[in-house]
Amino acid sequence: MIRVLLSGFIAFSLLLFACDKDDDDDEIEIVDIEVMDLEEYVRWYFPDATPVEGLGMYVMVTDSGGGDLPADGDIIYAYYKGKLLNDAPDKATPFDTSYQRPDTINAEKDKVLTFKLDMNEDEEHVRTYIKGWYRGFSQLKRGSKAVFLIPDSLAYGDQRRGIIPPNAALMFEVESLRIK
Numbered sequence: 362m363i364r365v366l367l368s369g370f371i372a373f374s375l376l377l378f379a380c381d382k383d384d385d386d387d388e389i390e391i392v393d394i395e396v397m398d399l400e401e402y403v404r405w406y407f408p409d410a411t412p413v414e415g416l417g418m419y420v421m422v423t424d425s426g427g428g429d430l431p432a433d434g435d436i437i438y439a440y441y442k443g444k445l446l447n448d449a450p451d452k453a454t455p456f457d458t459s460y461q462r463p464d465t466i467n468a469e470k471d472k473v474l475t476f477k478l479d480m481n482e483d484e485e486h487v488r489t490y491i492k493g494w495y496r497g498f499s500q501l502k503r504g505s506k507a508v509f510l511i512p513d514s515l516a517y518g519d520q521r522r523g524i525i526p527p528n529a530a531l532m533f534e535v536e537s538l539r540i541k
Contacts, residue, residue: 426504
């Protein structure tokens with residue numbers, strides 16, 4: 362009995378010692394990645410792009426797919442890669458992706474994003490994704506591929522999200538796989 366208690370005390374002491382850390386040594390400094398203004402980025406890398414009227418975002422369809430456009434309430438199945446506007450599109454810093462994203466079943470498989478198209482204009486309405494996401498996918502037929510350039514007002518605004526700095530416009534390379 363004493364041996365069990367002694368072993369437990371030693372294990373507990375080691376655990377406490379391992380968890381005790383100096384907060385000063387582990388502070389992570391977040392450095393903003395310098396991103397370009399959306400209009401400047403368009404001038405440099407997408408000079409032929411035209412903004413979606415009234416939204417200030419750009420949807421450049423690279424493969425038009427087929428079928429009808431989705432309706433409010435439809436379920437969209439898609440792949441995406443989100444990038445910062447800090448370099449040319451092929452060199453821009455990625456911040457999230459569904460391609461080769463590990464999932465609990467098979468770490469080598471791409472993860473398909475599934476979401477309900479929600480075009481509610483109410484500012485108090487809570488959505489799962491940013492407004493620009495819904496606006497962009499509302500313009501894509503099944504099988505379409507596109508690039509969304511989304512202003513900060515339709516993204517995260519003045520909020521920091523991981524490596525995404527406040528007031529940052531975002532780029533998404535997307536593929537609409539299925540509409541149900």
